[in-house]
Amino acid sequence: MHFAYPILKGKLPTDNNLYELFSKISLKQKDLILPLFIADDHAKQISSSNYFKKIPYSYVTQYIDNMIQKGITSIIIFGTPRKKSGSLQNNTEYIPNDMVTNSIKRISSEFKKKVTIFTDxxxxxxxxxxxxxxxxxxxxHAENDMTLKILGRLSLEYAKAGSDYISPSSMMDGQVRYLRSILNDNGYRNTKILSFSAKHNSSLYAPFRNNMFINITSDYSIDKSNYQVSFFNPHETIREIQTDINEGADMVMIKPSMFYLDLVYRIKRKIEVPMVVQNVSGEYYLFKAGIKNSIIFNEKFSILLFLESIKNAGADKIISYFSPDFVQYLK
Ligand SMILES: [Zn+2]
Known part of the structure; x- marks a missing residue:
């Protein structure tokens, strides 16, 4: 691919002085949370042609062991679509994902204290x-209270399996209050809540959806504007975050990162609980595509700048697909 503008290759740092740059930045290994998508054992074939890694269930502990060696200290687990349980409509007897439950059990018993587990x-x-x-x-139009009951069952199941945090991402009203009381009533007071408080309605989730939902829907442009936050209303973002804190969230989250750093900066100054920012799939793809097409040079330096800018804006922790690369750069 050829571009009409000059690319200032010579101005970028070399690998030698990158070491010095990495030693000066404020982002640390412990600030990063690695997303982990657990799938059945056919996952390798599905993921071979894209940047996403679905981890086959039988390979989970080996993978986590490898990530801990690299320097990962936190993970967030997501289930991927199951073949037979797609018929959720009106089904309040939703069955928790065994692959998620068992992975939490295996990771928490095998790597106790070495890795903090968040579960979506x-x-x-x-x-x-x-x-x-x-x-x-x-x-x-999502049925709020009907959904909360299912989220409650999932939370209990995954807390019982050993998840340190449960991370509700549905954006249902009252989800933090409801889940906190369910956990408390069932003896899981120590299980904490990271709420996906301000999940902006955004096209930047498209690569994730295209990869994860490929088996269950042909419509990737799902309209979630009824329950996700609008980009055009920063007051709503602030209100959502404040509400979750009032309801008992231990950590709150805002996503995506790239075009929302003004909000991250503003919100961090108003709240006292740790704030997580998710660097989402579309942002990751933009970078990867830029590197592949020689628009972005020096991958390490670009990732450093990107993640450090999120940290500087006020993120206490960052969920990022770049985590495995970044923790290695820090070594
Ligand atoms: Zn969702």
Whole structure:
């Protein structure tokens, strides 16, 4: 590919002085959370042609062991669509994902204290409409309270398996309060909550959806505007985060990162709980495509700048697909 503008290759740092740059940045290994997508054992073939790695269930502990060696200290587990449980519509007897439950059990018993486990709590991967809440028709109107009951069952199951944090990402009203009381009532007071408080309605999730939902829906442009936050209303973002803190969230999250750093900066100054920022799939793809097409040079330096800018804006922790690369650069 050829570009009409000059590319200032010579101005970028070399690998030699990158070492010095890495020693000066404020982002640390412990600030990064690695997303982990657990799938059945056919996952390798599915993921071979893209940047996403679905980890086959039988390979999970080996993979985590490898990531711990690299320097990863936190993971967030996501389930991927299951073949037979796609018929979630009106199904309040939603069955937790065994592959997720058993992976939490294996990771928490084998790597105790070496890795903090966060587990995503949502139903979209098994919902035929791809929505994060139960929808009783083809509209995007999610049945809030019906969905909360399912999220409660999932949270208990994954807390019991050994997840340190449960991470509700459905954006249902009152989800933190509801899940906190369910956990407390069942003896899981020590299980903490990282709430996906301000999940902006964004096209930057498309690579994730295209990869993860490929088996269950042909419509990748799912309209979640009824329950996700609008880019055009920063006050709503602030309100969502404040509400989750009032309801008992131990950590809050804002996503995506790239075009929302003004909000990260503003919100960090208003709150006292740790704030997580998710660097989402579309942002990751933009970088990877830029590197592949020689638009972005010096991958290490570019990733460093990107992640450090999120940290500087106010993120206490960053969920990022770049985590395995970054922790290695820090060594
Ligand atoms: Zn969801």
């Amino acid at each position: 709590i949502c139903i979209c991967q098994d919902n035929p409409f791809g929505h994060c809440g139960i929808t009783t028709d083809k509209t995007n």
